[in-house]
Amino acid sequence: MEARRHHGLWRNGVALDERLPNLWQALSRGGYVTMGVGKLHFQPLLAAAEREMPESLAYWAKPGSERWRGPYFGFDAVELVMGEANESTRAGHYAAWLRRNHPEVVDLYEPEASPASRAEDLKEVWKSAVPPELHYTSWIADRAVEFIKHQSKRPEPFGLFVSFPDPHHPFAPPRPYCDLFRPERMPRPTIRAGELERMPAYLGEGDDPKKEPYIASGEQPREQGFLLRTDDISSQTLAIAIAHTHGMVQMIDDAIGRLLEALAGPGVLEDTYVLFTSDHGELLGDHGLLRKGPPPYRQLLQVPLVLCGPGIRPGTSLDALTSHIDLFATVASLLGLPAPATDGIDLKPLIEGRATAVRDYLFAEYHPRRDACLYNQSVITKDWRFTRYPNEPAWGELFDLSRDPWEHWNLFSECEFSSQAHRLNSILDQGLPPQPLIPNEVLGAY
Template sequence: MKRANVIFICADQMRYDALSVTGNRVAHTANIDRIAARGATFHRHFTPNQICSPSRATMATGLYPRHHGLWRNGVALDDRLPNLWQALSLAGYATKGVGKLHFQPLLAPVERDMPESLAYWERPGCEDWHGPYFGFDAVDLVMGEANEATRAGHYAAWLKRNHPEVVDLYEPDASPDSRAQDLNEVWKSAVPPELHYTSWIADRAIDFIERQGKQAEPFGLFVSFPDPHHPFAPPRPYCDLFRSEQMPTPTIRAGELERMPAYLGEGDDPTKVPYIASGEQPREQGFLLRTDDISDETLAIAIAHTHGMIQMIDDAVGRLLAALDDVGVLDDSFLLFTADHGELLGDHGLLRKGPPPYRQLLQVPLVLSGPGIRAGTNLDALTSHLDLFATIASLLGLPAPATDGTDLKPLIDGRVADVRDFLFGEYHPRRDACLYNQSIISKEWRFTRYPNQPAWGELFDLREDPWEHWNLFPERALGAQARALSAVLDRRLPPQPLMVNEVLGAY
């Protein structure tokens, strides 16, 4: 009997509450909601790291960043480590990766010969390479977001070859409206939507589905969209779908940042380009911004554009579902939708992402449907990206991999109500060793410590303050609670601020 197919869909920088199925009253994510309606929605799903590359490597390997080695952006994943796509390939699956993978740094030197680096794409004939790569038989890469996506990768090569006039339309100067002056990464893209990388990714994925769905062997497909990552620059009509004056207002409690570690009093410059060029002074990962100097109007436009990018992804997901149905494999496939990490989007007076392990960054959507998964299942257990490799292997009847995660099949089947008491997170900084932090999360508490700066700490009562707006760490009466959670961290994830994997460049 032919095994079920796997379609793993990933967004970049999408928080848990971005979808209508997870409570967003502005969003209209009908197609992602269809996956949820056909299967299970996980309402307490977290990543152990709030930055792109470490989280993506965890999704693939089921390991903490300290174990898979991709501990910060600018480091490469070891392709000899077992991962989900290698496991599928070894089990006889045809495997394909389309979009943003981010297993290697963008600025890796040319001598490292890394396909996800800019240097690799300066070589003649590089666009003819399509893999194999990290267990994928073939890949079609998109590298970067907005105008950065035109610099390198298969999409950039395709665009320059077939539609060279569109390359400049990605630039903010081509925007049909003026660019925000107080946040330079907010504009309306002039790129035709059918030529945008979100559509191109869907096109490549559909080509694979139409071809492979008719074959005897099962397939595994990773579809990875670079959005809704900043810059906030969707094309029309998506940049105009949501009116800024109707967007939800970011949640900020007066005085909350004064109770947080002192580094949150700093932040990036909103008028600065949010990328690090080769040779530029290092800046912290995520380019965290305070929104003090951004107008309410500009911030509302950024939020509206984020919803527009999510809508464009949802429309692309609808096309994928239609293609699966057209070739007759929709009911014989596992579909998974998630994101690598979240986005602050103005909450706490902060934008983008960075060192603080707020819920808006660590909690992400996860919906999963497929054979044997009861429609309309809602799960409140603590789950993690660490669990995805083991769970997919279990659902497919493949040998259990050795990971840091847990097989969620008993949870999905209703045999258990919970799979763990605690989740753990860890952030390794790029620039300032004081920012190294470790977190422990239960259904009641989130505690974060900074081993290199013991005076800093974060403690939130999630029963009274679910979105983490009032740090209780300064309260002496709760010192015993903080010490108890810290002791669990000592046992389960002792501090490891120094990592040995080689830094090859930013992004």
């Protein structure tokens, strides 16, 4: 949305600066009617009431807060969902709508209302008792379809941002989606024996005390991402979590189908660009880990980017190195709108088939919530991923993606690959030297 590396939004609990230019402001200034529906995640959930931040719980404790609809970060109007599963009922437009129109459904989000018992080894897996038509995924689609139908009758162009909170832990889709996929038929997590022993000590099997506060099995880690080892989770329970994740994805697929039908009905679809992506992935047991966290595994960083619209040939698939920071420049270019200079690259040459690559490498960075030793920086090429921990020089990650595409065997400590690590480290030195935190006040844990 904002397309800069130095945006100050380095962790949960800080707010995005409204003064920074973003895609939706550019659309609005270009004459587009803009709307955001779902989980936007621009401000801390736990910001104090005096901050007057619409994405905070405190804001929604005020009488009349549900009447607020924006404007907000370039959106003319917004309809907010603020959380996943049972957290979605605490605040936001969806929570207000549900409590006003279907108060009996609020408690059905709780795991205690589940029609099936929960596994003791992973209590964040359950079958939601919420009727699917009243679930927030359906509500988001309802609001989006309503906006599309309204705007399709008007002459102004429109831009719509639809953000589904799922798939996300807790793994709690409603019926029928929680039963669509049989756990025993789910792909098993990919794990190589001994792989975590070769990783930085906070992930490994050793006795390093830095490991314990973060991902000790059975305990909630304190670092953002809530990374969890799966040692004490049975394969059966993990298979249910994977099946439920597939169910959440299917529910979103169905919702997106409704949006596309709404666009196709009045003949708007052929003149509309539709872009689908995600903010991050989920480990789902791969590497013996669940959820997400500091290590920049491919399962977390590589997300879908699907684009259709005028001039885009259906069925085209590209494996070029691209990034979310490219989207501002790309969308502005496709629409013929002016855009400020950003850190991203216009992907239009890729989309139109005039290029097969726009860069040789990508950067990634993780700023920890508490322990500075977990700060890491990565450079990713087609064949390699190198990660350094500037505050823990003995830690590092090096993966040969041509031979080990899912990053199961860390080569950082092997002498024969030291020249490769040195080369990639030099790229980081030049393109992403260790970054001091951009001053931005932490307003809450989330």
